[in-house]
Amino acid sequence: xxxxxxxxxxxxxxxxxxxxxxxxxxxxxxxxxxxxxxxxxxxxxxxxxxxxxxxxxxxxxxxxxxxxxxxxxxxxxxxxxxxxxxxxxxxxxxxxxxxxxxxxxxxxxxxxxxxxxxxxxxxxxxxxxxxxxxxxxxxxxxxxxxxxxxxxxxxxxxxxxxxxxxxxxxxxxxxxxxxxxxxxxxxxxxxxxxxxxxxxxxxxxxxxxxxxxxxxxxxxxxxxxxxxxxxxxxxxxxxxxxxxxxxxxxxxxxxxxxxxxxxxxxxxxxxxxxxxxxxxxxxxxxxxxxxxxxxxxxxxxxxxxxx
Amino acid sequence: xxxxxxxxxxxxxxxxxxxxxxxxxxxxxxxxxxxxxxxxxxxxxxxxxxxxxxxxxxxxxxxxxxxxxxxxxxxxxxxxxxxxxxxxxxxxxxxxxxxxxxxxxxxxxxxxxxxxxxxxxxxxxxxxxxxxxxxxxxxxxxxxxxxxxxxxxxxxxxxxxxxxxxxxxxxxxxxxxxxxxxxxxxxxxxxxxxxxxxxxxxxxxxxxxxxxxxxxxxxxxxxxxxxxxxxxxxxxxxxxxxxxxxxxxxxxxxxxxxxxxxxxxxxxxxxxxxxxxxxxxxxxxxxxxxxxxxxxxxxxxxxxxxx
DNA sequence: CTCCATCTTTGCCAAATGCGCAAAGCCGTT
DNA sequence: AACGGCTTTGCGCATTTGGCAAAGATGGAG
Numbered sequence: 075x076x077x078x079x080x081x082x083x084x085x086x087x088x089x090x091x092x093x094x095x096x097x098x099x100x101x102x103x104x105x106x107x108x109x110x111x112x113x114x115x116x117x118x119x120x121x122x123x124x125x126x127x128x129x130x131x132x133x134x135x136x137x138x139x140x141x142x143x144x145x146x147x148x149x150x151x152x153x154x155x156x157x158x159x160x161x162x163x164x165x166x167x168x169x170x171x172x173x174x175x176x177x178x179x180x181x182x183x184x185x186x187x188x189x190x191x192x193x194x195x196x197x198x199x200x201x202x203x204x205x206x207x208x209x210x211x212x213x214x215x216x217x218x219x220x221x222x223x224x225x226x227x228x229x230x231x232x233x234x235x236x237x238x239x240x241x242x243x244x245x246x247x248x249x250x251x252x253x254x255x256x257x258x259x260x261x262x263x264x265x266x267x268x269x270x271x272x273x274x275x276x277x278x279x280x281x282x283x284x285x286x287x288x289x290x291x292x293x294x295x296x297x298x299x300x301x302x303x304x305x306x307x308x309x310x311x312x313x314x315x316x317x318x319x320x321x322x323x324x325x326x327x328x329x330x331x332x333x334x335x336x337x338x339x340x341x342x343x344x345x346x347x348x349x350x351x352x353x354x355x356x357x358x359x360x361x362x363x364x365x366x367x368x369x370x371x372x373x374x375x376x377x378x379x380x381x
Numbered sequence: 382x383x384x385x386x387x388x389x390x391x392x393x394x395x396x397x398x399x400x401x402x403x404x405x406x407x408x409x410x411x412x413x414x415x416x417x418x419x420x421x422x423x424x425x426x427x428x429x430x431x432x433x434x435x436x437x438x439x440x441x442x443x444x445x446x447x448x449x450x451x452x453x454x455x456x457x458x459x460x461x462x463x464x465x466x467x468x469x470x471x472x473x474x475x476x477x478x479x480x481x482x483x484x485x486x487x488x489x490x491x492x493x494x495x496x497x498x499x500x501x502x503x504x505x506x507x508x509x510x511x512x513x514x515x516x517x518x519x520x521x522x523x524x525x526x527x528x529x530x531x532x533x534x535x536x537x538x539x540x541x542x543x544x545x546x547x548x549x550x551x552x553x554x555x556x557x558x559x560x561x562x563x564x565x566x567x568x569x570x571x572x573x574x575x576x577x578x579x580x581x582x583x584x585x586x587x588x589x590x591x592x593x594x595x596x597x598x599x600x601x602x603x604x605x606x607x608x609x610x611x612x613x614x615x616x617x618x619x620x621x622x623x624x625x626x627x628x629x630x631x632x633x634x635x636x637x638x639x640x641x642x643x644x645x646x647x648x649x650x651x652x653x654x655x656x657x658x659x660x661x662x663x664x665x666x667x668x669x670x671x672x673x674x675x676x677x678x679x680x681x682x683x684x685x686x687x688x
Numbered sequence: 689c690t691c692c693a694t695c696t697t698t699g700c701c702a703a704a705t706g707c708g709c710a711a712a713g714c715c716g717t718t
Numbered sequence: 719a720a721c722g723g724c725t726t727t728g729c730g731c732a733t734t735t736g737g738c739a740a741a742g743a744t745g746g747a748g
Contacts, residue, residue, distance in 0.1 A: 085385065107695075123467060129696080164430070359430065
């Protein structure tokens with residue numbers, strides 16, 4: 075075909091129509107409006123007919139554009155399905171797998187899992203994005219992201235890697251020195267370790283809220299954006315921390331940190347977990363292998379679980 | 382989809398399988414084997430599985446490759462058909478139309494036709510390749526080529542623009558000075574005008590062959606690769622020329638050149654013509670417009686026809 | 689009516705990509 | 719063993735792509 079980039083530009087065109095603007099499509103794709111405009115110009119030039127009638131506030135399709143839009147989605151779906159079908163072959167795993175997750179989880183569990191996968195599949199390469207942000211697999215062209223906590227509704231497909239709980243914990247010598255709180259209200263008299271710029275799914279507000287009445291939170295004397303640092307601060311006796319069990323579960327098991335199960339921990343009443351999220355319905359062979367390795371590394375029940 | 386170039390590389394993959402080698406696919410596409418290899422590498426990397434088992438003599442597909450090959454052709458056909466369907470909308474003609482033809486034909490008939498088309502469609506742009514070569518529309522990414530004479534079988538789709546004949550002609554004063562040959566054999570005693578590096582479909586050998594026995598060809602005293610120059614040489618009385626009627630038809634009509642219909646011109650026994658050839662089954666809107674303009678410029682019967 | 693926010697467009701330029709070239713090595717045939 | 723034609727890959731260069739910034743358009747809010 076004369077225009078090898080036809081399918082590529084077609085997908086851009088569909089995004090423009092769906093989003094209603096070049097700017098919207100650009101945000102969706104992580105590109106500037108000028109880049110989008112140029113790709114649509116290339117498509118129109120290749121076809122020799124205009125597809126869109128533009129103004130700065132309204133974008134409408136021509137007859138040709140409407141016809142193309144009708145035809146485009148099934149075509150793009152078939153391309154996507156075919157890509158996924160072939161990518162699911164696992165005779166010989168190669169290529170790049172891109173994953174985003176929280177830094178602490180990544181260092182603790184993902185890297186060990188991936189070490190093993192790469193040993194077994196030398197031609198596989200990994201790009202691991204350790205970030206506190208909620209990465210978007212579609213926008214950032216990731217194969218998967220690991221999300222922790224409760225999931226917001228989205229078009230992403232989730233598979234559960236493990237359960238998780240959030241634990242109130244302190245070191246034994248902190249408790250010996252400052253007393254052991256018996257209720258959530260008593261936390262007001264204690265020194266707390268807080269997350270500096272945490273994601274929405276973590277934070278003391280859950281403890282305050284589920285204990286009833288006004289949040290009874292004491293002063294945060296140590297704030298940091300890194301789970302690992304918070305764990306070390308807790309072990310050092312700086313204060314009481316509120317952390318996921320995958321961060322401190324093994325310290326609790328070892329007696330280095332003491333769990334404070336105040337009021338039966340209502341913040342764990344609803345199920346919560348560690349999830350692997352992907353955009354495509356059909357998992358690629360790489361994703362299945364990485365998923366399996368993660369589950370094996372995490373264990374069943376997870377290695378961080380406290381009785 | 383993660384790989385925007387998937388469809389593009391898919392088409393390359395299909396060519397590689399069809400041609401049986403990277404080198405063959407490269408020749409088909411006008412690219413070097415290294416460029417083809419890289420595109421296949423990109424495809425395999427994107428899919429994460431090998432598609433081809435390579436050696437320097439044999440290229441075989443893996444299971445994944447076979448499956449992809451099965452799926453690819455219908456997909457690529459649908460893309461091509463969709464492109465063609467949309468390109469056939471002629472609400473507003475724009476884009477580039479690429480055409481190749483012989484220089485003399487181009488200057489005499491194509492440029493006047495295209496002048497008119499571009500006046501009517503200001504957003505249309507034309508790339509006109511005036512060449513003595515037989516241009517390949519697929520390889521050179523042309524919308525169409527004009528071929529003259531009898532057509533070799535090919536996958537190209539031909540529509541006839543006009544009939545053509547080849548004529549033996551000389552100027553009146555050449556004939557007055559050198560005598561008028563009555564048979565093909567008598568040409569041996571005359572001075573001839575020949576084409577320097579002509580294409581297969583033109584040349585004195587046809588005159589010699591159809592007149593029976595050994596070719597009775599006189600000395601070529603003027604050789605040139607340009608039809609227009611040959612026409613001017615004939616008018617100047619340099620010798621006898623053997624040219625298509627679209628080159629010298631109007632000179633014969635005006636009496637400036639005399640047609641020599643030796644032995645009922647057996648070289649015109651089989652039909653011959655001027656053809657517009659394209660690669661795609663469905664003509665684009667641009668092609669229809671250019672085709673119509675060419676027919677109108679050439680006329681019915683052609684303006685060059687001699688009674 | 690004015691202002692503002694957000695859009696599209698386009699020239700310019702930097703960054704990224706793709707490809708040709710050339711060389712090395714492989715492989716089947718002669 | 720030699721040869722022809724293949725694949726592969728490093729390198730350099732040309733081309734393409736896309737971000738930036740500025741200009742102008744447009745609808746809604748005040």
